[in-house]
Amino acid sequence: MLHELRIYQIFAHNREAFHARFRDHALPLFRRCGFKFAGLWECEGEDGLEFVYLLEWPDLAVRKAAWDLFFADEGWKETKRRTAAEHGELVGKTSTRLLRATAYNA
Numbered sequence: 001m002l003h004e005l006r007i008y009q010i011f012a013h014n015r016e017a018f019h020a021r022f023r024d025h026a027l028p029l030f031r032r033c034g035f036k037f038a039g040l041w042e043c044e045g046e047d048g049l050e051f052v053y054l055l056e057w058p059d060l061a062v063r064k065a066a067w068d069l070f071f072a073d074e075g076w077k078e079t080k081r082r083t084a085a086e087h088g089e090l091v092g093k094t095s096t097r098l099l100r101a102t103a104y105n106a
Helices: 012-032 060-072 074-087
Strands: 002-009 036-045 048-057 094-100
Touching (some): 002 036, 012 074, 048 060
Antiparallel strands (some): 002 094
């Protein structure tokens, strides 16, 4: 088992548009592609407002297949294009960390 930590810089001026797109479009597609969420959060980071979520994967191959399927989805590409045209870019800097439990993890 491994976890994937995703951190997105989001912007106060289009925050609600970001959350609507994630909740109404990305989240259902993620679930259809086999993503398992451990949690979703909003926080203040070094660069301002951040959206953070944690995914659970059985292994790297399953993770890669799910992300490939997600990014190939034409509906998602159109949703991103449309929402960016309407609200501007909804995500700034992003980062990803793959987390592997230590042998002494509780």
